[in-house]
Amino acid sequence: MITQAITQQDRILVEQAQSATYLSYSPYSHFAVGAAVLLKNGKIIKGANQENVSYPVGICAERTTLATAQNLYPDTPIISIALAARDAEGNITNKIITPCGMCRQAIAECEKRYKQDIRIIMSSIDDIIAVDGINNLLPMAFL
Numbered sequence: 533m534i535t536q537a538i539t540q541q542d543r544i545l546v547e548q549a550q551s552a553t554y555l556s557y558s559p560y561s562h563f564a565v566g567a568a569v570l571l572k573n574g575k576i577i578k579g580a581n582q583e584n585v586s587y588p589v590g591i592c593a594e595r596t597t598l599a600t601a602q603n604l605y606p607d608t609p610i611i612s613i614a615l616a617a618r619d620a621e622g623n624i625t626n627k628i629i630t631p632c633g634m635c636r637q638a639i640a641e642c643e644k645r646y647k648q649d650i651r652i653i654m655s656s657i658d659d660i661i662a663v664d665g666i667n668n669l670l671p672m673a674f675l
Contacts, residue, residue: 536651541570545614546564546655548576552593554616555580562620565593565629569601577601594635609640611647612651612662624657631669639652639666640673 545568552566558581565581579597583590593653594613601610631639631652643650649665663669 536664537578538653538660538662542612542614542651542660542662545576545612545645545653546616546660548578549593549614549616549653549655550624552578552580552597553616553624556593556618557582559583560585560587561629564618566616566618567593567597569597569613570611571601571605572611573605575605575608577604592632594631595638598638602642602645605649609646609648610650612653613639614653614655616655624655626657628654628656628659628661630654633670634669636666639674640670 548568549566552568553564555564556564568576568578570576577597577600579593579600581593582596582650587625617625617629619625639650643666651662651664652669653660653662666673
């Protein structure tokens with residue numbers, strides 16, 4: 533995996549993902565995940581995980597945010613997505629948050645749809661890591 537230098541724009545998107553953690557509905561895991569995407573038109577869309585007592589019915593922050601962005605701006609490519617999470621005490625996590633397998637595949641589908649890589653920015657309280665393109669996190673995606 534080739535990590536990229538962190539830009540000011542990345543830091544702003546991480547702050548938006550951190551604020552999105554407050555949109556989380558996570559009464560079962562008590563793990564609030566937020567995501568923020570930057571669209572080519574400059575808009576930032578935020579979303580958060582939404583849990584359900586019937587576990588498979590819940591949805592991750594990444595997929596919530598990607599779906600919202602694609603519904604609001606279906607013809608606008610996604611430039612980057614940032615992730616952040618809060619623990620049960622409400623603190624930003626001390627470990628880097630990465631997309632789960634389903635979310636990695638959803639990001640791959642967005643890259644295919646818009647015919648361009650998406651920058652994935654993963655964060656913790658003390659660190660930010662960014663990669664350009666889901667192939668750095670999901671080799672051999674279903675496409």
